[in-house]
Amino acid sequence: MSTHPLTMSASKTDDQSAFFWRKLHSLSGIVPVGVFLAEHFWSNSYVLVSPEKYDAVGQELQTLPFRPIIEAAGIWLPILFHAGYGFYIWGKGKSNAFAYPWMHNWMYTLQRWSGLIAFLFIGWHVYTARFLTGGRSNFVTVHDDLSNNLYAAFYLVGVLAASFHLGNGIWNFLCKWGLAATTRAQRAAAYLGAAVAVSFTLAGILIVYSARYNFHPFARYIQQ
Amino acid sequence: MREPKIIVVGGGLAGLMAVIRAAEAGVPVDLFSIVPVKRSHSVCAQGGINAAKNLKGEGDSTDRHFDDTVYGGDFLANQGPVKRMCEAAPGIIDMLDRMGVMFNRTAEGLLDFRRFGGTLFHRTAFAGATTGQQMLYALDEQVRRFESERKVKKYEGWTFLSAVLDDHRVCRGICAMDLKTMEVRTFPADAAIFCTGGIGAVFGRSTNSVVCTGSAQSALFQQGANYANAEFIQVHPTAIPGEDKCRLMSESARGEGGRVWVPRKPGDKRPAKQIPEAERFYFLEEWYPKYGNLVPRDIATRAIHKVVYTQKMGLEGAPAVYLDVSHIPRETLDRKLEGILEIYEKFLGVDPREHPMRVFPAMHYTMGGLWIDNTNQATNVSGIYAAGECEYQYHGANRLGANSLVSCIYGGMVAAPAAIRYAGGLDKGCESVPTIVYENERRRQEQINDTMLHAEGTENPVTIWKEMGDWMTEHVTVVRNNPDLERTDAKLQELADRFKKINLSDRTSWANQTLSFCRELQNMLVLARCITRGALARNESRGAHYKPDFPDRNDAEWLKTTRAHYDCGTIKFTYEPVDTSTIPPRARRYDAKA
């Protein structure tokens, strides 16, 4: 008769590994991936001061001791895990935002697509900014890249996707770790997430704009 | 000693309690129910459950509870069992409390109690306005625990068809049908406990769930079990009339201060809110100053009938009166009555916190049911026990609100140990019964299915059912006249004849609901006659049974239990004395000041 999977899942051993991985996945999006994203936006925002400052900060970061290890453990592996497990989770869900178009349901769907876009963008970004430049990315190369309209557009899409994914991810994290348990706390968490998403988006747009148009609003900081 | 084998049919409060008691005793139980037990009709019980815990300093006692119950039932209930039930009630509440029923609480964290009809005490424990649901779930959870320990096996989605009786008319198991595969199968057992609930569907539209057909009781009746006090049918005074069902507006609405009224001027067209106090006729409060809106149900129902039909004061001429809670603070209503007010709002789109509700009486409960003895919940057929609404024992001629839930639990508590004792005492258990006994019963039932499936008539079963319901509601509920009862009986025979010419619009053999409905309908028609004939015979007025031609209670002739026997298609009645050993019968009056 029926081979519907829902009829078969009742008796299970208490294997808790999925719980561990899911919670780790949620956490990894905040720490370290989210933190890295914040750091990355921060160091890039030096472009708003001046190209020289931007290059100096870049230089600073590239000369961190144990850099490859720090990068691998703190950035690349977590991102790969977060993305990989994220795709696995995506595969287990079935979006129904058109049938039930409530806000959080749209967020659920957008979280998946924004994750995919952000991941593709990061891959491309690393490829162009790291490998094509042989690790010597600086203001000039970035400026050249962003002068290309397609490049700039893709940057904006990537920034938007990453910002949304992080903001919504913060809300998700607070709920899923039970830190925002009441409806009121969850609403506050949603505002926090939204604030993060909007701030990151604005900052990102500003950085892209700055690098493309040689616009350095904080240049006067240096003259003082 | 061999291990007894027990079957429980019905997973409402009574059935689940019986299962728990059997499982606790270490006896394996098979539990049968049409619906998943968590969806049983008991979920509908709203108002609460009675127990004289006396937590309000009113001097309540189990004796007072006992007296109220017997008096409320117009002395037709056997006093021994009622007394034991009332004494067990406080312990039952404690047990439910320990099971996690979310009863409402006082500031001190104790159980809160409200007032209900037919008593002057705060005696009704309640969980919001969904007490039955909360209780059923608590029992369901305990049964689930036993199920996970493999002490209980559930057959949900099975309908009981008949008992398997051996040559000595002793019950040796049951015959049931899987409502999905339509497979008919027999299940051997040493004893079977029936907890199959109410019979609302016999009256078409009632406050009951649609699964309350009384089909199982009727099937047993036709196999030789006696059916007692069938004529005592409770009509609840306040229900929301509806085409599919009359949704109950619980007595708790009045327990929390709700008032029943009509405009003093018949046909007054003004919206209720614009009618000043002085122009409102609070007829229950005027006629029954002591109990007011909380007179017992039969009294309130007849009062509403009188106001509507005799005094022609129904709302805008229609059969309806106001049940008004709009003067009670919103916050209190939401805390104590949310569940039921929500029903009104959902189904009629009007907020009862603002506007008085329009209500009218509707068939609600059967006091009558399978005859059982006074100590063991045993029917007259060896091996068959009954508990809950499907038996007749605890409510006499009229049930007091919030007493049914107690009687269900108590009945289940008594039935299971009694059945186990009986089964343990058998010389030979069901395993020694020749398989041919089971085979024959199965074949007989399959034969009935085949006949129905292949009937080439013209009658639609749904139409027959509706006609039966309309007749029963019109003539065999609030007011009964012998000529009408005669006509109804003739009508029921006509319907039974027409039933022979049915045509099933569904002849498939997979999840065929039409077939199972037809089987129920056939049984309902028998039960309907049992009720009608019982009412016809009883020439007096007592509790819910009211005949204007015989307006008084007649203890000399009729202080008797009606016992119906089924014999090859005819229904015969015998009468037996009522146990009145403790409280001598006295006149039942709620209008007096005393």
Next chain:
Amino acid sequence: MDTAAPGGGNSGRKVVVRVKRRPDTREEPRWEEFALDWRPHMNIIICLRDIAERPVTRDGHATTPVSYEASCLEEVCGACAMLINGVSRQACSTLVDSLEQPIRIEPLTKFPVVRDLVVDRSIMFENLKRMKCWVPLDGTYDLGPGPRISPEVQEKYYPLARCITCGNCLEVCPQVNENSDFVGAAILSQVRLFNAHPTGAMHMKERLAAVMGPGGVADCANAQNCVEVCPKQIPLTESIAEVNRQAIREAVFGWLLG
């Protein structure tokens, strides 16, 4: 009057209903359309009953009555959940006048269909068993009153106890589907309820162990559709977050402190 007599006195107005039929599990579903007489306060169950009384499609073909589940007709038994105009809800409390026509009626999609609108939701009961959703009781004999509970606590948890196991919350959950064994919001909310009860809490560890297992609380991905459809307005997302909190605490501290 509050109700019109069935069949009689109709205004000529029609209700057009399309039902997704499936005679059994082997056959493919098909749609049938019916035109019924409109009456005031009509709900979906009344429509299905009308069809049962006269099982003839709109274009005059004789058919079988529609199989469906319903019992209480007052939204407290949970039996009658189905998709009505694409939304998962209880048929008995869905009024025809609140719907766009033609009204589309389909069985729930997250549970195996038995026939027509009847689906098998036994998995929910099985999961209640798996999550040990009960208060452990020594016995039903008289052991005196239960634990004292403050009115505040009662008022907080009583709403959770009103879950009617209808399955609407599972039906709309994107995480509940044939690729996953997520138990769904209803069950997690029950876990919270029993963890909150003073005696129920004595089984908290076992319940949390189950909840941290396959199909447990971690499978919730926060789409929060469940609260939108729950007919009993149960604060399901609070329940899930609370169970998450308990599970995390158990995972972190249980591991650190034993």
